[in-house]
Amino acid sequence: MSHHIVQAENLHYTYPDGTLGLNNINFRIDHGESVALVGSNGAGKSTLLLHLIGCLTPTEGNIRIGDYPLNKKNLKAVRRSVGMVFQDPDDQLFMPTVFDDVAFGPINLGLPDADVEKRVMTALETVGVSHLAKRSPHKLSGGEKRAVAIATVIATTPDILIMDEPSSNLDPGSRRRLISLLKTFTHTKIIATHDLDMALELCGRTIVLNKGELAADGETKALFHDDNLLEASGLEKPLTMQGCPFCSKEPIPVIAK
């Protein structure tokens, strides 16, 4: 199944005002892989994601999604196979009701009404919010909004799921539900996040960005053990990998410094 591959080759991007966004990024993500994209604020995570869905065009280099190089001609086909969950659900939920919002993608794919309805209900059931179908998005809680935002994307049955900070602004319970939900997805996943504990649970592979450059790319556990890399990239060991400050005899690394 070669068509779920995401590949970046020698990617460069400079913002119109001259700020460097991305510099020489190379990676290849295979079918079914779950990859975390981590880095400090302004490291280029969101910029990279916007490239993967064709919202920004690289100044140099190219991206391949599946068999297609990402360009204007293939944009539609690419967006059909790539689903993006935005950081702020309010940006993603723009229709009057939850049902209409989830139906937006399938209708634009040209599905007949009956199929649209079926798809919407399946998507809502998958994320566990089918009871919200008739509600207005602006009346939902943060956790519900996030779940609906994910439903809007999976209703278009993408092969590749891209998420920008999916666990931000969620209470611990909602975050846990989100993680359990994402574990059940078999899509190729690319998750940009600061939540390294979630990355540890969900993603076998991690790409670390630092100032627009690829600082590391490898197995998540191995990278999170590399204190120098984490410190240089403005990150910190996930809490689950740190000693317990109350019962561990070893002082936790942060205090030791």
Added chain:
Amino acid sequence: MANLHNNLFDIFYMDTLAAGDTWLHRLDPRAKVLTTLIFVATVVSCGKYEVSMLIPFILYPVFMVTLANLPILYIIKKMALLMPFAFFIGIFNPLMDKNIIARIDLTGIVVWIETIGLNNIMGLIDFNGLKGITGTIDVSGGWISFFSIMMRFCLTVGAALILICTTGFDSVCMALQRFGVPGPFIVQLMFLYRYMFVLIDEASRMLRARALRTFDTGNIKHNLFGQMIGQLLLRTLDRAQRIHLAMCCRGFDGHVRMVRKMNFGMTEILFVAGWSLVIVTFRMYNIPVKIGTLISEIP
């Protein structure tokens, strides 16, 4: 700010009302939109000095409010909120137009005088005089047109509010789209409704942030106000861009499509035809004057 916020929550109460389940709610949105349009156009088409002719039109809003179980106080409150706009449009009329066109006779009240010459008395109700009071009060055209504007405002805005409360904003938009209103207008309307709340939220957060760091409780200084409005515009543009991206990612091509089962059946045809007939009758015959003439027997 809290007030503004509460009012907005109040606006979304219309969605709750629109989710009702009376036969008026179930009626095809197009029937209600069409009837409301005919109603508004007819009311607006009445002459500048019409007051009595407008009275029977109240029947339509009363009918809708009663049969759709709408809270009348809520609708009146919403109308009162918009009232100042109509008030300031009309209030200059009494200053500009000082021609006397009606005379209220305190012994037998002249209800309405149509022409400026004071010789065409169209209706008269005889109250046998109010005891001990004689004389007349002259009313200028300005005051009459002012009252006419206010009545028209109440009727048209009331009808529009009732439409939203029985149909829901999104269904009204869909009905307009079926009538051939261009897509961009529909998208504008829907987004206005969806993001009004987000925008107010954004603005109230900014105002709160300002309030917490300005220790006097005074009003915002004008130069700061300009900066804040600019900031709000930039944030809005940013958000608009993100929303557009989100839409493009899901295949947006300039048209918003929704799954809505619409069925323009017999009930809808009867509803539109019946009300059109009633509304046009009210417009063609001045019913109150007819009744007045009948009672007072003055031709």
